[in-house]
Structure formats: C-alpha cells, structure tokens
Amino acid sequence: MTRALRSAVLVAGLALGVFSLAVARGGAGYSFGGSSAFAGAAELAAGYALLAVGFTAWMRPRQARLGVILVAASFAWFLLEWSNPAAGSVVFTTGLVLYAAAPPLVAHAMLAYPDGRVGWWLGRLALALGYAGSVLVLGLLAAAVFDPASEGCAQCPRNLLLVAGGSSNAYGSVNRAGVYLGLAWSLLVILLAAGGLVRSTPARRRQAAPVVVAGCAYLGLVAAEFARSLHRGFLGTEGLDRRLWLGEAAALCVLSLAAVWAWVRARRTRSALARLVIELAESPPPGGLRDVLAGVLHDRSLVLAYPFADGSLADARCRAVELTGEITPIVRGGQQVALLSHRPGLLAEPALAEEVAAAARLALENERLQAEARFQLEELRASRFRIVQSGDAERRRLVRDLHDGAQQRLVTLSLALRLARARLGRDPELALAGRIDQAEAELRAALADLRELAQGIFPVILAEEGLSAAVEALAEAAPIPLEITTLPDERLGSSVEATAYFVVSEAVRRCAAGTLKVSAARRNGRLVVEVEGDSAPAEITDLQDRVGALDGSVAVVHGPDGRTILQAEIPCEW
C-alpha cells in the first residue's frame, strides 16, 4: 500500500515537474523556469533533486517523515510556477494558494534533519509562523481578496477563491503582512538552524552540517527575496527576483547532494563495520575489538568495557576499567553486552550504536564471554591465593603460640624443677631426686619434640629471616645432603617465600636417597626454584596446587645427564 502510494507520488512528482515547466513556458514573462532553457533546466534539477532525495528518504524506515517533507517541498517548488496568468483557472488558483509553500517546507526539512522530527519548541514555532505566513497569509488570504481584473491583470484566468469581488486595499495589506512575516520567520529559522548546529555534538554536527548550511543558504536567498519585496508589497518575477530564484535552485541542488553525501558516509561506516565482522570472525585477539572499533569510528580514545554480574567493569584482558566521558551501552536482546566510552557525540545517533551492535554482535559476545571467563579465572586465582595466604598466616600464628606459650612454659617448668632439685640436694630422699631428674629428661624430650613440631608447621626462620636462611636451615637438618647453589639475597613477598620453601622442603621430604641440588633465583620478575635429584617426586599435584595459587607453575624437567629437575616458577609480585 505504502509502496503503491510512494510510486504514485513519485510518478506524480515527475509529471508535475514537466507540467509545471510547460505552464511556465506558456507564460514565460510571468515565470521563473520559463524564461530560458537554462532556467528550465534549473527548475527541473532542483525540483527533481528534492523529489529523488525525498523519495529515497521516504523508503528508509528512520527517515520516512523527512522524506515526506522533502517530497512535499519538491511539489511546492514546482507549484510556484502555477500562479501564471497563462494557466487555466484551476491551476492558476492552486498556484495562488501554494506559490510560496516551498520555503517553509525546505526550512522544515532542514530543522528536522536527519530523523524528520523537530524537537525544539522554538523551532516548531518558527515553522508554524513560516507555514502560516506562506500558505495562509500569502496564499489563502491573499487569494481570497485578489481580483485579477482590478489588479490590472487582464489576461489572468478567473480566481476561483475570490470572495465578494475582492479588495485591492486588502490584497495589498495581506501581501505586505505576508512579506514582513516571511522575512521574519526565514531569518529566525536561519538563526535557529545555525544555533542548533553550534550547540549539537561534534558527530551530529558533522552529519548535519552540509544539509543545514545549504538549507540556510536557500533560506538566506528567500529572506533576500522577501526583503527586496518589502517596498513593493508582493513577490515578483523581475530580473533580480529571477537571479535570486536561480540561487535558490542551486542551493536546493546542493542540499540534496548534501543529504546524499551523508548517506554515502554512513554507508562507508557501515561497510567498515561489515568488514569488521569478517575480520573478527577470524579469532580476534583480546583487546582487538576495541582497536578495530576505534579505527572504524575514528576515535582513538574509545574504551570498550564489559559489565559483569557483580557490577564491575573490565576490558577484554580483564583489567578493571573505569569509564569516563560519554558512555553508550551496546544492547542486545534487552541486555547490556558492552559499554563504549567515546568522544562526546560519536554515537549520538542511536542508529549508529545499533549498527555497531549489529555488526560486532558475534565478536562482542565472544569477547565478552572470554573476558567473563578470564574474570572468573582471575577471581578464582585470587580466591586460591587468599586461601593459601590465610592458611600460612594461621600456621605462623600457631607456631608463634607454640614458641611463646607451650615452649616458654616448659622451659620455665624445667627451671622450677631444677630449683626444686637443688633444694632436694641437701635432702637424703634420693628416690625423689631421681624422679625429678627423670621428669627433667622427659621435659627436654618434650621441648625437642615441640621444636620439631613447630618447625614442621611453619619454620620461624622462614618468616623472620627469609627464604635463604630457611633453606640453609633445612639443609642442616635434612636426612640427605643438600647442595645449595644460589639463593636470593633479597627478601621476597611472604607468600612467595613460603611457597618456594614448600617446594624445596617437600622435594627433600620425598627424596629417598642421593644428593639434592637446590637453587632459587629471581629471573624476569619470577622466582625460579630448581631441585635437581636422581629422580623426581612421583606426585606433584599438591605442589602444583600450591604454586598455582600464586599463578606459578611446577614442572619436572629431565636433564641431559639423566638427572631430573623439579622446577617451579613463582611470580614475585605477590
């Protein structure tokens, strides 16, 4: 239905152009387009350009309103020629009413560009004034009181709208009022359009500027025509009027081209987005989507962030991101899949954000899932680290309690026993003295056991003196010889030291015979611990768990001489 209507309107518009030119040529002296072949060509060019752009816009879902306005403007552009005395009375009367309808329609299209809506009340008021001045005052009202005969137009056909014989006075006053009003509203619209352009976002300005500038040029020429007509009281078709009209035709052609240019540019962005889809289909590197989007949208400051369930934001590499400036959500299926922070106004048009979402949909989803997986992995790692850390802290506390509590008490107790024994020395009851000696021996054994227990839980020397001292102390008590080649001079993070010590002490514990060669050295921000022996421990899962909690790795490497090396790498940043 709409399609049929659109086609009918298109055919009508094309026919209207030809017909109007014929009318103009019929009374060339009273016309613009009929005066010369060039003027005729200009007439058709401007009208058909508006018609074509309007028709195209009408077919675009988001610009249909704008299209209708532009098509109407192209019709009005042709109707200017109908108020020609050489035309029939129906055509003539129609021309009388609508000959000045083109300027408010073009102004409307300009203010409503690109989506067909005028959001600003002042803009709507100016347009209302424009329609009222052009169609109502200069058109209907003037036609109602225009008697061609009394105005000296003998060859004019009958004015079908003439009421009660007409009045030359009234006709003059109405025309004058229309001209004044015309000058006022056309200047007002130019001001509003220019002001709107200045106030709008850079992206919108880039998009709308060509159309608005051309529209303002057209309205400027219209305003000049109104200004020129002030003293004579009506719009004419004399020499300067014709030149102004030619200028208007040129401005309308430029306006049409500007609208086409905006489409071409949008199409270019879209095809860049389409390329993006293809590029991204080939396994994008993390962070790649951001770079590609920044390239396509010409905004190097662009930041792409993914929202996670806990409300935090992170980029594709799972680094926490804080978005500043203008933020556009990328929505899919009612759910925010990503947030873009960008140059102000870059994605002011909702359509562009939607197109970005559509083009990059799969890649965005993919990258978001990857980032989410990374995020969860990171969470998991942090959680593992916290578990290890709190376990270490707990063991350190336990050992401290053993030393400061039980051990201290036992020493004090043995001292008390010694004092009691000393008193007893002068006493003849030797059996009791023997028993006290026995108790003292038990106490010494208990102290030794306690020391060993504490050592096994968490060596104090590791916490207080560091990894190197602790490994050396381990070598003092180990059941097999330890050959220590290198140890770090510096202190490292307590979790790093505890983990490295755990690796060495477990390797020692699991080694049945032979000599172990131990080294620990800092290389490229990682502590590399190596324990070389005749054979590797059969089971290293617990070592992997422990080292993995710090994002490190454990592996068994076979040396050239048949020896095996248990190798752990622990990042030092903890």
Next chain:
Amino acid sequence: MRVVIADDEVLLRDGLDRLLTEAGFDVVGKAGTAGELRREVELGRPDVAIVDIKMPPTHTDEGLVAAREIRASHPDVGVLVLSHYLESHYAMRLLEQHPGGVGYLLKERVSGVGVLADALDRVHEGECVVDPTIVSRLLRRARPASALGQLTGREREVLALMAEGRSNKGICERLFLGPKTVEGHVRNIFTKLGLGESADDHRRVLAVLSYLRSTPQQA
C-alpha cells in the same frame, strides 16, 4: 660475677635469678624489654648480660639487636643470648657482629646450671660460646663425602670444641690433653679441611662454623 637478666617472662626471669644467685652469681638487674635492658646495663655495670632472643615489641630478634648495641657501647660487658631456635643462622648472626664476648645458648640450658655457669665464665673472659647441640647438629648433618670424613675421632672432638668457641686451653681441659697435642690436632684439622689457620680464636670459630654450615660441592 655481676649479671643482668633480660627476659619478658617473669617466672623464668625470677627462676633464673634464684638459680644463678644460689650458684654464686651476683644478679644486679632484671629487665623485661630491650629498653629496660639498656638501662640495667648502664646502671648495674654487669660483667655479662643474659638476653632472651625474643622480646617485646615484635618478639623476633630484639635480643640479637640488643647484643650488638651492648657490645658496641659497653665493650667490657659480655652478652649471652638465650634462644629457642636451633638454627645455626642465628648464632652466626650474633658471632658475625662481634665474634668475642658473646654466646648463643638454647633456652632449655637454663636448667643446667653447670653449662650456664661455664658459658657465663667464658663470655666474661671474652670467648665466644655456641651451643653444643647446634654444633653437633652441624657435624651430624648429611653431606656428600667430604674432607670431614678424613678426620679421626679425636680430631672431630677437637673440631666440635673449636666450633663451640673454646680456646686451646679450654680444649685441653675438656679432653685432658696436653697443649702440644691439641695444637697438633688443630693443625691437622685445618690442613685436612683446607682452612687457613688463624691465630685469633674468634676468627677460628667463624671459620670452622662457616665450614660446617657450607654445603661443599660434590667432587
């Protein structure tokens, strides 16, 4: 002999006071913190300060730090550090700071008045003292075949006593040997271990302990 006792455990401090007093020592001051210890040393002018390795506030190595300070500010005051820790690392830290007039004993030694009195005497005389348990642990440690294996039983005994910080004279007394015999053993030991002989007893302790603590590369 005038003694100051520093330990934050009141019961132990008082017990030690009684024990030493009964053994004939003159306890001239008692302290619970490193600050109090400094004051007691300043006022009491003791011959030796007995210092717990852990004291407030951090309960880590305040005793070692205080020992260094006292040895530096009062060279005539010896320091005997009592510790729960068997690791030779702490003893080395103490000896490396000031090799003479210091001692490192395990805390449970307080119940053996003989060992304690001996250590106090030696520290007072400017020797250094390393707990025998620590030395025997170092001697017993697992190591690949090394020069230590070439020592005779007697030489091992002499080596242990040297590591405990004893002078030749002390070794003579302990092993009931003549000075010439001990000197011969010491020379043999240093030759076999490849150590440069040192006239200074203090340096000798450090050299022997370092040798025992090191992990000789496998042949």
